[in-house]
Amino acid sequence: MDKPLDLSSLGLAEKQLISQAFETFNKAIEKLRGHQAKLQHQVEELNHQITLKNQELTNVLLSMKSGLIVTDLLGKVKTFNRAASAITGIARDQALDQEINQLLGLDLLPSPLDPAKLEGLNQGGARLFSFLGEGDEILLEVTTTLIESEEKELQGIILNLEDVTLLKRLQQEAERKNRLAAMGQIAMQVAHEVRNPLGSIELFVSMMKKDFAPDSTEMELMQHITSALHSINHIISNLLEYSRPKPVPRDRLDLGPVLLEFVEFVKHTAEQQSVEIHLAEPSLGLWVTGNEQLIKQTLLNLFMNACQAMEEGGDLYLEAASEEVTDSVVLERFQKQTSRARDQLEVIRLTIKDTGRGMDEETQKRLFDPFFTTREQGTGLGMSIVHKTMASHGGAILVQSKLDQGTQIDLLFPAINLP
Template sequence: MANSKNPPTDATGAAETNLLIEAFRSFNEASTVLERSYQELQAHTRELDLELADANERLRRSLLEQEATSLHLRSILNSLQVGIMVVDLEGVLEAINPCAVKLVDFEGSVGVNYAEANLPQAVADFIYDCLEGTMPRIAKREVTLPQPDGQRDLELQFKLVRPEGGGILSVLILMTDKTLLNRLQSQSKRTARLAAMGEMAAELAHEIRNPLGSIKLFSGLLEGDLEEQPEQAKLAGQISHGVNVLENIVGNILAFSRNVTPKKEALELAALVEQSLPLFEMERARKNIEVTLRKPERRLMIEADPHLLKQMLLNLCNNAIKAMAPGGRLDIQVNTHDEFAELVITDTGHGIPADQLPKIFDPFYTTFHGGTGLGLSVVNQIVEKHAGAIDIKSAVDRGTSVYVSLPRSL
């Protein structure tokens, strides 16, 4: 049976072949373009990878530099002997360095409002005024903070932290411990005044001593001539007694005005205080005064004349005992500070009125009946000769505290 379909002609086959060849050529051209594009893409990707790696390296180095700078700045901040506290405009405590922590006995943490940070009231009040006013009139303030071992005088300042574009970022509180500086300034003024008074007193003492010698001689002769007249001899004896009292006062004046040179040696302050306790034991026992001594945990060494310091302690403790009623309490503390050693003597006596405090170191000024008024003048002289400072805080009917600051041994 014959096939009903006609077989393909040669022309048709050739056309189909040409179409197939053209399709392969187009495919090859497209493949070549795609391969070239792929290679270009790969090259561009490699360039981007290199640029990204370079950018990442620069970023890594920048982060390391920033971290190093931050650590360096933090180290500087932590080593500063000035307290620094940063508070934002909402009152949140952002940062506080170790010096500020020590100055205000800070036990809280950053990230809380300053009013909840358990800061001393005087410091909190200053921060409040800074945030509310930020006026130059409150840019600086001096406050006194009570401490377990005495008191601390702080100078508070504030600065506004401003970005380059303007505005205010936060408030910077600066704290400086002025305790020793204030005592030294008071000591310097007092020493200058007492030096002038001492020179005048010494001249007067020399002028008085000569006629006193003559009076004493003639009163002695008069007593001898009046041996058979007891009443008159008694009167002459009172003259001699008065002359002896005056001679004693003149001797104290000359001792006060004499230029004493300490013979310093290395000694432990707390041990010296313990050795000095028996010196006023009789007075202490007579009035049944309780004495407590608080010492630092570590040895506190100073360079000082032990004999002069014992005399200083004796004068100060005797004054404290005289000021107290029987059954009082005398507290002696030896404290360690960064720059100085501190001796604090506190009594529960009748206290000293505020108007008398500026005069108590003056020669012949005394608050005790029968006193010569030279005890504290001698104490001041001893402290001054040791390049130290002395300060007294007192309140009527509440007692008196004496603060003696002495340089520490290196």
């Protein structure tokens, strides 16, 4: 057992040395404590700065306008910013720690996560995906970036999401307009070139009729030729009508009575086609600025198409109603007409819905192209003229159709408020 230090036997000088040693030791301890406190303060300050920087980085990521998703090496979501939530309709707390492919129902990452395939995605640029969000199908443009350490060790994956639905639709609309402009010029040229010899043929036929008896076989043939010439002339008139721009006179109209008059007009034809019309009684005061004859002609084109799609008969649903539109894609179409941005718009909607054979996606894409038709006897101008009429009214057309499930077409007109 250690004995306590006996200082009684030490001399004065030795005691002073020991006292000085203890004093020096205590000062060193105090100095070390000061350095420790200073280091502790610096560590706390650094931790605070790191926390602030992390929070700042998190805020930047969360506030980005493009969707940003970060996953670990298992494909599980570790970061899901506000834009990603807005685009997908999935709340951030529901997305975290979920496997990304299962979460979105898309093959965004290879499974299993093969480094070679991931590197291919990293170098491959943007990819397009069709994503079914909250009831609406949207187009997502996705770019993939790998998170690597300085030693090139893979640590995670960044997915950048952009909703390009509106952009792609506008591009398609621009391409369509370019095609229409070119085809319109061709149509006018062809119509004029055909109409000139057509007049000569009609003249010769009328002269030849004088040489035949009214009840002769030759006269019957002449009548067939005349009928065919009239049919050709009608097609040419449609071509010129479609190709020749002209102002459309418009007045204030209540679309409720317009729809009622139209139903009365086509009722007999519907009965002959074994088509039962279901009309939702429209309210009064569905005011728009429009051309009544052109709107009725538009409805007639849609009615005839619906009847042709229901070869064995079916049901046709008609409705006129006022509603508020908030869909950004639809609002963009109206904005192009008025040059005014808006978050919502009151419209009058005319709906015509059939129970016919429906359309595939390719047919819907080309539905408004001139001369496009799925019928042997069709000219392919009816829906083009419908589209042109709606454009002249500053309106929009929405088409919903699936094969064997019928077609619904909504005509949207900007509503007006009468004093």
